[in-house]
Amino acid sequence: MKVQQFTTPLLASNMYLLEEDRRGIIIDPCGGSLSGIAAVCEGVDYILLTHEHYDHISGTNALRERYDCPVLCSEACGQRIQSSTHNFSRYYEAYATVQTGEPVPEGILPVEEYFTHADEVFSGEHQLSWQGHSLLLTETPGHSPGSICILVDGNLLFSGDTLLQGEVAVTRFPGGSRRQYEQVALPYLRALPDDTIVYPGHYGAFRLGEHKIKNWRK
Numbered sequence: 001m002k003v004q005q006f007t008t009p010l011l012a013s014n015m016y017l018l019e020e021d022r023r024g025i026i027i028d029p030c031g032g033s034l035s036g037i038a039a040v041c042e043g044v045d046y047i048l049l050t051h052e053h054y055d056h057i058s059g060t061n062a063l064r065e066r067y068d069c070p071v072l073c074s075e076a077c078g079q080r081i082q083s084s085t086h087n088f089s090r091y092y093e094a095y096a097t098v099q100t101g102e103p104v105p106e107g108i109l110p111v112e113e114y115f116t117h118a119d120e121v122f123s124g125e126h127q128l129s130w131q132g133h134s135l136l137l138t139e140t141p142g143h144s145p146g147s148i149c150i151l152v153d154g155n156l157l158f159s160g161d162t163l164l165q166g167e168v169a170v171t172r173f174p175g176g177s178r179r180q181y182e183q184v185a186l187p188y189l190r191a192l193p194d195d196t197i198v199y200p201g202h203y204g205a206f207r208l209g210e211h212k213i214k215n216w217r218k
Helices: 034-038 060-067 075-080 089-100 178-190
Strands: 002-007 014-020 023-027 043-048 071-074 120-122 125-130 133-139 148-152 156-160 197-200
Touching (some): 043 125, 071 075, 071 133
Parallel strands (some): 023 043, 043 071, 071 120, 156 197
Antiparallel strands (some): 002 014, 014 023, 133 148, 148 156
């Protein structure tokens, strides 16, 4: 299985393509990456969302229409992606300006408030078999109510914004919860082996044992 990363220029948000035998799974579809997927895959079988924030779902509608594939996420995420308030697309310009410290260039913002829907949702855990690979989707709320992590074949972790290299997960946004992060997400992450390869929602991949937060496993 090959893992390909696509990154948006504004907030460095990552979309991932898992490819096996010209079939694909998309994790966190960003807008503007259709051509890159078409060059690698003949079809897409699933779209998986690690959480509901706009910079990680902005390509969902276009990809689903193009490939006629189901969108799968947590139940909380499925509810919140239907609202431009809860998925933050309504506030995206202000958010991006605060994060980058610069005005957002023309042509990057959504034309209108964005919303989408899930075709399948789950609570707790969900097991998925695909092209001989095992995917375990697990709810890890804290950064957002709908956050999940996706563990592929027991050693590849797609963490969304639940785990970023060298950073404590942001829980201050509306719907975030430091308590849930510490009680649910952190125990899950701490139980994973050090050689787990993490593909985060922003920046580059890293091994879990190289996570640069002091004493984070305690």
